[in-house]
Every structure is written in structure tokens, then in C-alpha cells.
Amino acid sequence: MIRLGTASVRLGGAAVVDGVDLTVESGEWTMLIGRNGAGKTTLMRAVAGLVRYEGSITVEGREVRAVGSRERARTVAMVPQSPQLPADMTVGEYALLGRTPHLGFLGRPGHHDFVAAQDAVESLDLDALAGRRLDALSGGERQRAVLARALAQEAPVLLLDEPTAALDVGRQQEVLELVSSLRSQRNLTVLGAMHDLTLAGQYADRLVLLDSGRVVADGSPDEVLTEERINRHYAASVRVARLGGSPVVLPARHPSLRVPIEETSP
């Protein structure tokens, strides 16, 4: 479980995350949405203990800033937006890096670590590529390798920053389906950020819309994804349709479809 109590993050004097109250229950999948710079990534970095925050952020009941980095990495696994992949590392070795917080001082992996890494590699259908260099992977395979590394951490909380950026629509669905099934298999608590609102609404239990570091809407995809809200907080022009019961967000260009863009700041 993740719980933020009036959590704020200041970067260079400005409050990038501004007094956010948010609780993500165990096993829940919540997606943060909001325009570029709304504070989604920073909020997740704070949950991962990578940036100083004010207020309170607890993960599995423990205050993030009070926990050592190893202990924290055993609780929270993060898939960054643009991971840095050492070109000549193999997929297997890379997944094994996820075991880092579980290793002793000199960092020699033991049998259990190899098993956990192999499990992660298999869960993401990468067994055939375990010996492949990272620079020889396609975009979708890379994203799966990064997920494998995060999974090998065996942390109950998974943070996904734009997990589908730069993937084709099929790979986007593939990655999200994998996350969905891993979540139910391992009872993971998932907090993510995404720009594709339609996909976010199809996969997450709950969407949290951020604007200028504040929560401006929080609820089921149906509740959050309204034309008025998206147009206002994204400074966009969209129409929301429905497909199989879930909202589909469509950009609208034709003048007859355009909705007047309102003032964006809340």
C-alpha cells in the first residue's frame, strides 16, 4: 500500500508536487495522468525515495525517507521512463541486476537470485533472449527486459513511468497485458504514469489526474475521463467516446468537433 499525506516535492524552489493526498491500496492499479510537467514522474520518484519530499509518504506502512536504500528497493521497484541499458549486457545479466537489493555486501548472487531472475525472464517471455545483448533488442523486447529487472526485485510495489512510450500499439497492449497478469499473479500494487488516456483507462482500476502538482480528479476511468476535464487540464481538444463500456479519448481537429479551450490553470 502507498499512502501520501500532503506530500510536496520542491525542485529548484518550485513545488512540482504540491500537497498531494493519495492512497493506493495493496493490489490496486492506479495510473497518474496529466500533461507534461504536471508532476507525475516526480511523484513516483518521491515514492521510490529518489527525491526529497515534505509531508508524508509511506510504502507498506513505512515512511520512505526513514528507510535505507537497500530496504526501499526491496519494497519498491521502478521502471523508469527512459532506462539506461548497458549495450553489451545480456538480458539475463540485466534481469539479475534486479537482485541487487537482496545481495550481500560484495554482491555475489546466490542460487535463489538466479532462480528469481530466471523466473522474471520467463514471466516476460524472454527465455529465448536471455543470452542476447541489450543493444540487439527491439523496443518492445527492451521494455520487457526492464520489466523483468523490476520483477526480479520481488518488490510488492511496482512503479511504471510511461511503460509504453515509444512502442507500437500492439507492443503497448502486450506490455500492459503482461503487467496486468503479473499484478494478479504476484498481487502487486501498481502505480504508473501514462499519456495514452484510452489505454490508461482500459487497464487501470483508477485514474488520478494531476495539474501543476495537485490532484484535480481521482476516481474510476469513467469518472475522470470527461471531455471537459481533459480539454481543460491538457489544454487539448478531444472528444470522449465509448467502446465496449470504457472511455475512448479521441483528438478532435475538424472545426465542427472542436471544443473551445478554456483557461488551463486550476
Add this chain to the structure above:
Amino acid sequence: MTDVVHRAETRRIEQPSGTVRGDMPWPWFAGGLAGLVAAVLAGMTLGPAAIPASAVLADVASRLPLLDVGTQLSQIDATVLWELRAPRVVLGALVGATLAMAGGAYQAVFHNPLADPYLLGVAAGAGLGATVAIAYAGAGGGLLPVAAFAGAVLAVAAAYGIGRSVGTASRATLVLAGVAVAGFLSAIQTFVLQQNSEDVRAVYSWLLGRLSTSGWSDVVVVLPYVVVSAVTILAYRRVLDVLRVGDEEAESLGVAVNRVRLIVVAAATLGTAAVVAVTGLIGFVGILVPHAIRLLAGASYRIVLPLSALFGAAFLVLADVIARTVLSPAELPIGVVTACVGAPFFAVVLRTTTRGPS
């Protein structure tokens, strides 16, 4: 049944058959060892007083217990061998290993392929220390290395202190602080030299680097620092591999990045300062050796660091052999040799490997 299958699968990650590239490529290790032995033998054999390799080997054997081999060396040759050449060869090996490994370590913690052990001001600090010692204390025997060592350590400590005081000891602030400290110290050194221009020659010769011939005492002086430095850096080789995914991701994997950087920089600085204090500035080894190994044998620090020690040692011993034989009986500065031999060799390595550095 599933357990058996599972185990077989597990082995795919575990086994070295091309899957785990971090495992030591033993042919390269053996090659490095053979190269070091050959370089040491050449260093013991070549010189103004010709002592054949067979005689050197026989003499070594005669000194080993349980072997009944008589020495064929005269008293003078034995003295030349054990009091002049052997300490020089051993010192060369220690210096080469330390500089190469420290360079690899700096490249790891700064994610910077151009980092060398002098990045945070070791060279400028040691240079100023040596210059002050030569100018104001007459280069008196024991003082110069002490001053150079103190200057080197203080310079890096100052760079680190300034880097931290900015807020986070991030890579960029540390490197920039190092640049500031180095620039400042170099300016003072220039000033001191300008005031004492008669010492330019002595300082210049120190700056170019040379393997001292003052016998075993130099070896004894640097040995503790070099050992501590090497053991620490090697102990961190796996953690340094985790750093290859970048500071932030390493942090999210549970590595206390700033602490690791502090420890590794401290260890590398200690070793570098100790060898610089005794030999002066020997350039190129710290950049060239780790990169050549990365290109040829693999980029994992579990490979780069141990092999850098081996090949760095062999390379510097060989460079010293060249330095004292090419213009014999005059000696070339060893720094000139490392650059003249190293640069073309490195260019060839760059051209012939398809594997890009990572």
C-alpha cells in the same frame, strides 16, 4: 520433473557460455599474466649490464627453497639484479596496476569514458606539492613524495568538499569542482615556479614521471596504499556494474550511489596519490588500459578492473624497459613512452574492434 526443468533453465542465466558476459574471459586473464611475466623478465634482463635471462631464472630458482640450483651470477650482477632492477620492475608493476585500475574505477563512478585518476585534481595537487618542496626545501630526498602525496589528497578532498557543499555530490558538480581546484592549484604552481625559475628543470623532470631507482624503500612506501586501494576497488566491482545503468536507476536498485562514489574515489585517490608521489605524473595508463580491455575483453567491471591491474602492470614495466634501453645509457621519461607506445596501439584497437565502448 518440473524442478529438473527449472534447474536446467536456471543454468542458462548462470552459465558462462556467452550468456553471462560479466564472467572473466580466462584466455585474456592468462594472456595478461603471461604478458606480465614476460615484461618482468625483460625488465630484469635488459639494461647496460647484460645479464642473460637464463642466468636471471637460475638465480631466482636458487633463491627458492627446496630447489637445488646454483646461481651463475657474480656478486656485482646479483646486486644489479636485486637492488636496482628488481625494485624498479616491481615498482613499475605496482604503479601500472594502480593507475590502470584507478582509471577504470573513476570511469565507472563518473560514467565518463575520459575520466582518468587525475580527474579530481590529483595531478595538480601533487604537482603543487612537489613544486613547493623543490622550490622551498631544495627537493630534499624524503620530503618530495610526502609533499606530493599531501597535495594530491588535499586537492581531491577539496574538490569533494566543494562538490558536496553545492548540495548533492552529483557527478557534474564533483567534476566541475575538480576542474576549479585543479585550475587554482595549477595557477599557484605556475606562480611558485615563476618566482623560482631555477627550479623549472627539476620540477619539469618530476612532472614527466620516472620510475625511481632508490631501491626497495619506494616499493615499501607505496605498497600499503596500493594494496588497500586495489582491494577496495576490486571489492566494489559488482556494485560498479550496477552503476552502469545510471545513478538514479542504481539508487532505485538499492545502491547508495553517493556513498559508493565516495568510497571508490577515496580508494582510487589514495593509490594514485601514493604512486604519483613516488614516480611523478605518468599519463595515459589510466585511460588507455581500461578502454583497451573494454574493447577487447568486455565492458563488465568484473572483467575490466582485474584485467586492468594485470595489463597495466605489464604495460608499465614494458614501457620502462623501453624508456631505459632506447637511448641507453640515457633514459627517456616514462610518461613520454607510455604516450608514444600507447596512443598508436590504442588507435589500432579502436580501428579493429567493432564493439563500441559502453
